[in-house]
Amino acid sequence: MDDALLARAITLSREKMRTVAGGPFGAVVARDGQVIAEGWNMVASENDPTAHAEIVALRRAARKLGTFDLSGCTLYASTEPCPMCYGAAHWARIERIVYANDRQAAAEAGFDDALLHEQMALPAHARAIEMVHTPHEDALAVIAEWRTKPDKVSY
Amino acid sequence: MDDALLARAITLSREKMRTVAGGPFGAVVARDGQVIAEGWNMVASENDPTAHAEIVALRRAARKLGTFDLSGCTLYASTEPCPMCYGAAHWARIERIVYANDRQAAAEAGFDDALLHEQMALPAHARAIEMVHTPHEDALAVIAEWRTKPDKVSY
Numbered sequence: 001m002d003d004a005l006l007a008r009a010i011t012l013s014r015e016k017m018r019t020v021a022g023g024p025f026g027a028v029v030a031r032d033g034q035v036i037a038e039g040w041n042m043v044a045s046e047n048d049p050t051a052h053a054e055i056v057a058l059r060r061a062a063r064k065l066g067t068f069d070l071s072g073c074t075l076y077a078s079t080e081p082c083p084m085c086y087g088a089a090h091w092a093r094i095e096r097i098v099y100a101n102d103r104q105a106a107a108e109a110g111f112d113d114a115l116l117h118e119q120m121a122l123p124a125h126a127r128a129i130e131m132v133h134t135p136h137e138d139a140l141a142v143i144a145e146w147r148t149k150p151d152k153v154s155y
Numbered sequence: 156m157d158d159a160l161l162a163r164a165i166t167l168s169r170e171k172m173r174t175v176a177g178g179p180f181g182a183v184v185a186r187d188g189q190v191i192a193e194g195w196n197m198v199a200s201e202n203d204p205t206a207h208a209e210i211v212a213l214r215r216a217a218r219k220l221g222t223f224d225l226s227g228c229t230l231y232a233s234t235e236p237c238p239m240c241y242g243a244a245h246w247a248r249i250e251r252i253v254y255a256n257d258r259q260a261a262a263e264a265g266f267d268d269a270l271l272h273e274q275m276a277l278p279a280h281a282r283a284i285e286m287v288h289t290p291h292e293d294a295l296a297v298i299a300e301w302r303t304k305p306d307k308v309s310y
Contacts, residue, residue, distance in 0.1 A: 002287070002289070003289075006289055006291065007291075007293070010291060010293050010294045010297065013294070013297045014293075014296075014297045014300070017297065017300070017301060017304070021306065021307070021308060023301070023307075023310065024297045024298055024300065024301040043223050043246070043310045044223065044308040044310055047217050047218060047220075047221055047222055047223050048214055048217055048218070048223060049213060049214075049217055049223040049224075049225065049243060049246045049247035049248075049310070050205065050210055050213060050214055050243045050246070050247075051223075052246075055205055058204060058205060059203055059204075059205055062202050062203055062204055063202060063203070065202075066202055067202055068198050068199065068202050068203060068204040068206075069204075070204065078294050078297065079294065079298070080279065080286075080288070082242055082246075083238050083239070083241070083242040083275055084238070084239050084240075084241075084242025084243050084245075084246065085239075085242075086238070086239075086274075086275070086282075086284070087237055087238040087239025087240075087242060087271060087275075088204060088205045088239050089284055090239075090271050090274070090283070090284065091198070091204045091205070091207075091237075091239065092204035092205075093204075094284060095284065095285065096284065096285045096286075096287060097284055097285070097286050097287065098287040098289060099286070099287070099288060099289070100288075100289055100290060100291040100293075100294035100295075101290070101291075101294045101295060101298055102279075102288060102290075105294075105295060105298050106298070108298065108302070109298045109299075109301050109302050110302070110309065116242060116245050117275075119241075119245070120238055120241070120242075120272070120275035120276065121275065121276040124235065124257075127241075128245070129241070129244055129245065129249060129250065129251065129252055130250065130251040130252070131235075131251075131252050131254070132157070132251060132252065132253040132254070133235070133254060133257060134157070134158075134161055134253060134254070134255055135255060135256070135257075136161065136162075136165060136255040136256075138162070138165045138166075138169075138255075139165045139168070139233050139234065139255030139256045139260075140255075140256060140260060141169075142165065142168045142169045142172065142179045142233065143179055143234070143256055143260050143261070143263065143264045144264075145169070145172070145179065146172060146178070146179040146264050147263070147264050147265070149172070151176065152176070153176060153199040154265065155178065155198045155199055155204070
């Protein structure tokens with residue numbers, strides 16, 4: 001089951017790289033062996049820096065199921081998800097990720113996934129993007145209001 | 156300049172939490188002090204697990220500018236971006252991130268950003284989501300094809 005679904009993600013990575021001019025990445029979200037949604041890299045074609053294959057597949061799966069909660073689903077990816085995509089899988093409550101190429105293979109193709117992985121292990125102030133922490137009373141007050149909000153939807 | 160734009164992100168976090176029933180988070184993408192796009196949490200309202208305030212603002216800014224490359228832009232966020240959102244900022248080539256609440260404040264409100272940050276520092280096999288690495292010749296071949304693709308758009 002896993003093999004066929006991972007093979008589908010790899011097929012998408014090849015086909016869409018050739019036809020949509022996106023990066024060489026494909027992804028599938030499935031549950032109980034059934035495909036719920038497919039995705040491929042659309043960063044350049046859609047001018048969307050977040051449109052990695054995994055993000056596209058997760059968004060489509062959530063829309064199709066009518067919920068942001070993809071518990072019980074597996075994400076198949078032709079290449080190990082970058083930190084953005086791993087984070088998206090976390091928030092979507094994905095339980096398993098099956099992937100073929102690892103981050104080193106992605107780095108060899110010129111994608112700085114490995115660099116980004118390293119960045120994530122650093123404290124905020126040591127990262128490549130300048131991080132300016134400016135505490136603000138109003139911002140804390142909003143968080144406090146959320147804590148006691150009776151009708152909130154936890155996600 | 157930074158203060159006013161961060162204040163705007165905080166205002167969005169409060170207003171949209173109250174009116175759109177999203178999480179208490181707001182974000183602004185600006186360049187040279189001019190707002191390019193605003194975002195707020197739409198996870199529950201759009202059934203999109205990736206629709207954090209920062210992701211929404213980055214996607215809108217990229218669409219507005221017609222490019223995935225937001226070099227020279229600053230991201231203002233009412234709360235420190237989670238790993239998904241930091242990754243998105245990285246891919247969008249954001250240069251500075253200004254934020255008010257840190258990850259501990261988010262954790263106190265019940266958001267497991269801190270947990271996710273910890274996860275990112277672990278090797279893939281040690282993470283909360285089960286990671287299944289299944290190397291595949293075809294997947295490596297796609298990466299190799301990309302490396303020599305003459306018309307690729309690097310991002």
